[in-house]
Amino acid sequence: MIKRESYLQQIRPFINQNVIKVLTGIRRCGKSVMLDLIKDELIDRGVDNRQIISINLESGEWLLKNRVDQLYDHVKEQVLPAKKMYLFLDEIQEINGWEKAINAFLIDFDLDIYITGSNAKLLSGELATYLGGRYVEFNIYPFSFKEVYEINRLDGGAAELPQLFHNYLRMGGMPFIYDANIDENSQKKYLSDIYDSVVLKDIVERNKVRNIDLLQRILLFLMVNIGNPFSAPAMIKFLKNEKRSLSQETVYNYLNYCEAACFAHLVEREDIVGKQVLKFQEKIYLTDHGFREVLYGNNERDIQQVLENIVYMELLRRGYAVKVGKVSTTEVDFVADRGSERIYYQVAYILAEAATVEREFSPLEAISDNYPKFxxxxDDFDRSRNGIQHLNIIKFLLAD
Known part of the structure; x- marks a missing residue:
C-alpha cells in the first residue's frame, strides 16, 4: 500500500479541526484506503486506537440496520468519556438521513469526523444544507501514473517504463489492478464489475432511472467520444439512428447523474481572449479511462483521445480547475487555473509532421499573456519554440 502523500498533504491541516472531512470519488478509487492512512497518521501522533470509531456502511453488518437512529446509538456506545474521539464513516450515503446524524454528532460529542461517499453532489448538497460551512471536501481519484510507477518501483521494478505506461494507457488506474497483480483478463473482469456497480447503485438506483438500456447507450457514446466536443443534438441524432428517442433535457440529466457518481466530467469552454465561459460544445472525460477499454476497446487506436483524458485527470489531481480554451477559431486543450496560477496545455500523440507542429503550437502562440504554455x-526530442515548452507526456506525469 502506497501512502498517497499528495492527498494526505491536503488533509493534514484539517485534522483535529472542527470541520467534517468529506472524501468523495468513484467506487473503488481508494477512499477506504485513505481513511486507513489517516488512522495510521493519528496513531503515529499518539492517538489511542480506542479513540477511533470506524464503520464501513457497505459491510454485511449494516445491510439490515441502515436507520440513522441505529447509527447514532452505535457511535454513542463507543464514545469514551472525556476523550477526543475520531469517527470514520465509509460510504455514508448508504444510511438514509445520514446528514442529520452527522449534525447530531457534532453537537453531542467531541468528534473529529471523516466520511466518504460515491456521490459528490449528494454529499456536498446535503452537507451544505445541514452544516453550512462546517465541512471541507477532498476529491479522491484512481491512481495517477506516478503512483503506478511508485508501486512498480516498490515491487522491484518488475515492468519497464514503456510497458508500464502501455498498460496504464489501456487499463487505467483503479488501485486493485495494481495492488493485486492480476492478469489482463482478470483486470477487465474487475473493471467491468466496478462499472456495473457504478451504473446500478450510483446512477440507476440513486436517480430512479427506468430506461437502463438507454442509459447504457448514452454511457457508451460518452466513452467513444472522450476529448471530443460534446453536443446534445449529436447524441440525440446518434440515438435516433438506433431507434431511441429522448429530449435534450434528459441528455443533460443523465450527464449530471454521471458527474454526481464521479464517473465522468463535463468540461466547459472558455474564450481566452474574451474571458467568457462558453456554454456550448463542452468536452467529456472519464474519471478512469480503463472503463473505455473494457466497454468499448481501442484505447491504443484512439491514443490521442486517451492521452488527453490522462492529462486532464492529472491536472485535477494537482488541484487545478480546468477548462477547454478557445482562441478565435482554434482550440487550446486545457486552461488550468490554481489560485493566481494559470498554465496552458496542448496534448498530442506525436509531432510527426509540420502540419501537426503548427496545429499544436499556433493556438498557444496566439495567446498574448505571459502564463506558461506547454x-x-x-516524442522524446524537444521541439520547444517561442517560449512554449515541449515535454514528453510520461516525464510530465512523473514530475512533482
Missing amino acids: VLTM
Whole structure:
C-alpha cells in the first residue's frame, strides 16, 4: 500500500479541526484506503486506537440496520468519556438521513469526523444544507501514473517504463489492478464489475432511472467520444439512428447523474481572449479511462483521445480547475487555473509532421499573456519554440 502523500498533504491541516472531512470519488478509487492512512497518521501522533470509531456502511453488518437512529446509538456506545474521539464513516450515503446524524454528532460529542461517499453532489448538497460551512471536501481519484510507477518501483521494478505506461494507457488506474497483480483478463473482469456497480447503485438506483438500456447507450457514446466536443443534438441524432428517442433535457440529466457518481466530467469552454465561459460544445472525460477499454476497446487506436483524458485527470489531481480554451477559431486543450496560477496545455500523440507542429503550437502562440504554455506529446526530442515548452507526456506525469 502506497501512502498517497499528495492527498494526505491536503488533509493534514484539517485534522483535529472542527470541520467534517468529506472524501468523495468513484467506487473503488481508494477512499477506504485513505481513511486507513489517516488512522495510521493519528496513531503515529499518539492517538489511542480506542479513540477511533470506524464503520464501513457497505459491510454485511449494516445491510439490515441502515436507520440513522441505529447509527447514532452505535457511535454513542463507543464514545469514551472525556476523550477526543475520531469517527470514520465509509460510504455514508448508504444510511438514509445520514446528514442529520452527522449534525447530531457534532453537537453531542467531541468528534473529529471523516466520511466518504460515491456521490459528490449528494454529499456536498446535503452537507451544505445541514452544516453550512462546517465541512471541507477532498476529491479522491484512481491512481495517477506516478503512483503506478511508485508501486512498480516498490515491487522491484518488475515492468519497464514503456510497458508500464502501455498498460496504464489501456487499463487505467483503479488501485486493485495494481495492488493485486492480476492478469489482463482478470483486470477487465474487475473493471467491468466496478462499472456495473457504478451504473446500478450510483446512477440507476440513486436517480430512479427506468430506461437502463438507454442509459447504457448514452454511457457508451460518452466513452467513444472522450476529448471530443460534446453536443446534445449529436447524441440525440446518434440515438435516433438506433431507434431511441429522448429530449435534450434528459441528455443533460443523465450527464449530471454521471458527474454526481464521479464517473465522468463535463468540461466547459472558455474564450481566452474574451474571458467568457462558453456554454456550448463542452468536452467529456472519464474519471478512469480503463472503463473505455473494457466497454468499448481501442484505447491504443484512439491514443490521442486517451492521452488527453490522462492529462486532464492529472491536472485535477494537482488541484487545478480546468477548462477547454478557445482562441478565435482554434482550440487550446486545457486552461488550468490554481489560485493566481494559470498554465496552458496542448496534448498530442506525436509531432510527426509540420502540419501537426503548427496545429499544436499556433493556438498557444496566439495567446498574448505571459502564463506558461506547454505542448505535451509522446516524442522524446524537444521541439520547444517561442517560449512554449515541449515535454514528453510520461516525464510530465512523473514530475512533482
